Amino acid sequence: MNGCGFLNPFDCGKLPLASWVSEGLRWMVENYRPFFQTVKAPFDTVLQSLTNFMTSAPPTLVILVIMLLTWQLSNWRLAATLAAILFFVGFIGAWPETMTTLSIVLTALIFSLVIGIPLGVLSTRSELLYAILRPILDGMQTIPAFVYLVPIVMLFGIGNVPGVIVTVIFAVAPVIRLTYLGIRQVPEEVNEAMRAFGATDRQLLWKAQLPLALPTIMAGVNQTLMMSLSMVVIASMIAVGGLGQMVLRGIGRLDVGLASIGGLGIVALAIILDRITQALAQPRKRPGEIWAHGPVAAIRYAMRLLRASPSQRLAAGSE
Known part of the structure; x- marks a missing residue:
């Protein structure tokens, strides 16, 4: 059935949505x-x-x-x-x-x-x-x-x-x-x-x-x-x-x-x-837990060794 009617209402007319979108975009670009x-x-x-x-x-x-x-x-x-x-x-x-x-x-x-x-x-x-x-x-x-x-x-x-x-x-x-x-x-x-x-x-x-x-x-x-x-x-x-x-x-x-x-x-x-x-x-148990390991922890450990006395360095090395 090709005619416009109750059983085929889409032949009665179509919304020009494509032209609306194109014209809207063109208007936005120009203005x-x-x-x-x-x-x-x-x-x-x-x-x-x-x-x-x-x-x-x-x-x-x-x-x-x-x-x-x-x-x-x-x-x-x-x-x-x-x-x-x-x-x-x-x-x-x-x-x-x-x-x-x-x-x-x-x-x-x-x-x-x-x-x-x-x-x-x-x-x-x-x-x-x-x-x-x-x-x-x-x-x-x-x-x-x-x-x-x-x-x-x-x-x-x-x-x-x-x-x-x-x-x-x-x-x-x-x-x-x-x-x-x-x-x-x-x-x-x-x-x-x-x-x-x-x-x-x-x-x-x-x-x-x-x-x-x-x-x-x-x-x-x-x-x-x-x-x-x-x-x-x-x-x-x-x-x-x-x-x-x-x-x-x-x-x-x-x-x-x-x-x-x-x-x-x-x-x-x-x-x-x-x-x-x-x-x-990953969930953290404590706020600063992320800094307790890795390169930051290694740098902190090295700085503590540099500031420590010779006896403290030996004790740390034995640990």
Whole structure:
């Protein structure tokens, strides 16, 4: 049945949604282009700072910093494993691209946390805000990643900075959701006990809710990092550099070797970032427990030996 009627109402007319969206984006570009260029500025500043450090610093220094950080957060075995992975990435010829991708992912993570954690906290204070955010977050997590590229290119252009912006939009949802969930899961007895002792809302948040919700929040951070890495290859279509560009060039040239190197670099970054965020999510029995081992503890021990008397050094050596 092709005619317009009760059984086939869609032939009676259609909403021109596609033209509305196109005209709306065109109007925004024509009237608010300077505003969107201003929005790019903080992303560009952070990205350039990280990229300059990652790409200009000697590879051994970068590996040493990551190794010491991992040793401090976890243990020396994991630190040695991650260092071996980074050396492998360097020896297969993907070091510059890996550092570029790492800079993009870390910049996206910084802005995702700056946006996501406050929104998650505010959502626990206002059910109306979460009711508004929830369908938006559902849409952000279900819309295919390719769909984000067209409006981002129209509003911000192409390059690494628009790539960071589209990655933030794509990956910020887990941080908001899991921050909200983590604070909501704090036992009500804890909240009541803190209020009974006269704690303000700010003290309740910083002293009880955020520490107890930290494992859940870190799970959101972990998901954001993984989603950011998954966006790397897609964002390479708008001239974002790094490992995604290697994969895209390899696919375009049917060069399996080049695409494999880019893919291995992405896997290596995923393993490194996943292990570090898991180490950060480990519960601590005491506030200063994280400094009780690793390089910080070794430096403190060495400084105590230098300040100690000869007899105390002998006693410490015998122990």
